[in-house]
Amino acid sequence: MRTMLPAARRVRARRGQATLEAMMMMGFLLLLVFGLMHLVMFAVTRYMVQYAAFAAVRADVVGNSPQIAAEEVMANLNWYADEGGEMPVTVEWGLKGFTSGFYVKTRVPFGFPIYEYLEPEGIEIVAFAPTNTQSDRPSGGDND
Helix, strand or coil: CCCCCCHHHHHHHHHHHHHHHHHHHHHHHHHHHHHHHHHHHHHHHHHHHHHHHHHHHHHHHCCCCHHHHHHHHHCCCCCCHHHCCCCCEEEEEEEECCEEEEEEEEEECCCCCCCCCCCCCCEEEEEEEECCCCCCCCCCCCCC
16 A cells, blocks of 8 residues: 655655756756857857958058958957967968968867867967959059
8 A cells, every 4th residue: 555645745746856857957058158159259260260351452552561451350259368378360362262462370279178179279260362463454453
């Protein structure tokens, strides 16, 4: 013959189960939120690196320093600011297929300390912007 638990005991047992279920779901929800936050930060950084490559090409076309132009763009987005460091930006001229242009590279500190197989400096993001120089362009620009 079964003995019935008193009503107060049954309610307390259910309340403990609900708390446990809520805590398990909170862990999953926090993992989801922070994972989404990492993906958005990665997408924004990728967009800014592509814009830095465009700025480097434009600066080169008008006769300015591509390195300074790319660094100025990336200065608006510095994931290393809390460590007192600068976001490393590398600008290199190169070829992609038959197209010449500038590669802009930077490293972002995503995934630490979650992923142990990443390089210590973070994930490298590379963007390429093509350029074309005209050897016979008029001295006054396109308006002559």
